[in-house]
Amino acid sequence: MASKRKVCIIGAGPCGTSALFHFDQISDSATEVVCYEKSDTWLGLWNFTWMTGTDEFGEPCHGGMYKHLWSNGPKEGLEYPYYTFTDHFGKAIPSFLPRPAMRDYLEGRLVKKSKSDIKRFIKWNTAVRYVRYNKKSDDFTVTTENLKTGQTFDTNFTHVIVAVGIFNTPDKPYFEGIETFPGRIIHSHDFRDATQFKGQRVLVVGAKYSAEDIALQCLKFGATSIVTSYRSSPMNFKWPVGIEERPLVKKIQGKVVHFLDGSSTEVDSIILSTGYKYKFPFLEDNLRLSSSRTLYPAGLYKGSLWLQEGNKKLFYMGVQDQFFSFTMFDAQGLWICRYITDTLPNKLTNCEEMKKEAQKWVQRCRGLKGINEQIDFQADFIKDLSYGTGYSPDAPKANKFFHKWDSDKKANIVSYRDQQFTSLYSGTETAPCTKPWFQNFDDSISQFIKR
């Protein structure tokens, strides 16, 4: 009989719940699973909170989710092969969803497709404070705090899965004179509602997805003008009137922002869309992944297993930059589950071989040129993860949707969310949008599915 395993999942976001989902599907009697979640609900960033800074327990607020967020990738590129959007909503819907509708879909999979009530595995309002590896007993001691009572507990586990997300610790740059700025300065992590910037001139620092979306949001909800500022390269979209790009900020004097090209402008608010730091403060030093945003962080076999001689029992989920997000998390959750429960064919166990294989991916990742190669790289990563797990062989084919998505964005950054795709799994063609995204101010599920 297989020896008993006790698995700890940290975080019940889309990643942690995907792992939980697959453990439930496999129902291995030799494996016990516990998931610690510091909030009182699942699905992580897909929850909206008005709070910023610290929460009701004095914990750093986890999510940077904002009102009026619509998904920024086509749903056909991230759907679950065995639970499509058509399965969930019962009909064809547009390709880009408002946040509540996306959350509803994610929850639908967990509730309707799980074999049992997987919420019972989750310890809510429980923060993981420390994880220590015990060499002698080859297990981990996980220290948790019940945030409601303040009580702490030590529990031993054979395996640990870290699924706390990578968008929760803001990375904030300094610009000379920023302390003289009289207006509001926030990081995008604290951006909650674009209507707060109505009638304002806004500087958005950054040139990645969040800068792009926050600039568009601010314009949509009535900001007078938006200047985005890039460090290395501009986003180069055909921006609508009201948004323009400039190089990096050189200094700030009161309301006046000076840029490296010698230009300057007055603004009323500054939003730092400058990304996040990878931060896992609750892990002991030799377990802690250190990386910046990339499609393949170094030190992880199959992008998941922490490579440390003598300890192949710690896993990370969702630490790669994301195109296929939910599909990728799901394939990863299944691979981890099969690895732990010893149900993978040709499972590698030799650390040196694993390191070599991981290094090949890291090298390939470093050589990627352009977004289409990045998309295809992630498709290949999913294919590789899925080998022998039984995960849908069609999932990697979603790369074609992201290629189109990228060219739609280049053609028109304002209307890319109005485009249509056809599901790989259900064959359902997207329903047309009732209103163009830029003119649609109602994010409710009821209006979204009404036709």
Ligand SMILES: Cc1cc2nc3c(=O)[nH]c(=O)nc-3n(C[C@H](O)[C@H](O)[C@H](O)COP(=O)(O)OP(=O)(O)OC[C@H]3O[C@@H](n4cnc5c(N)ncnc54)[C@H](O)[C@@H]3O)c2cc1C
């Ligand atoms: C503003 C924003 C918009 C985005 N929009 C999109 C989009 O349109 N489409 C898309 O596909 N992706 C989008 N993303 C990417 C997003 O990362 C993923 O969709 C997804 O939420 C990641 O899931 P996760 O489980 O890795 O992390 P999270 O969603 O961050 O969940 C992590 C969970 O871990 C818990 N946790 C953290 N620390 C601890 C601890 N110490 N102890 C216990 N629990 C802990 C948290 O409370 C949280 O519930 C967006 C991200 C951001 C920030």
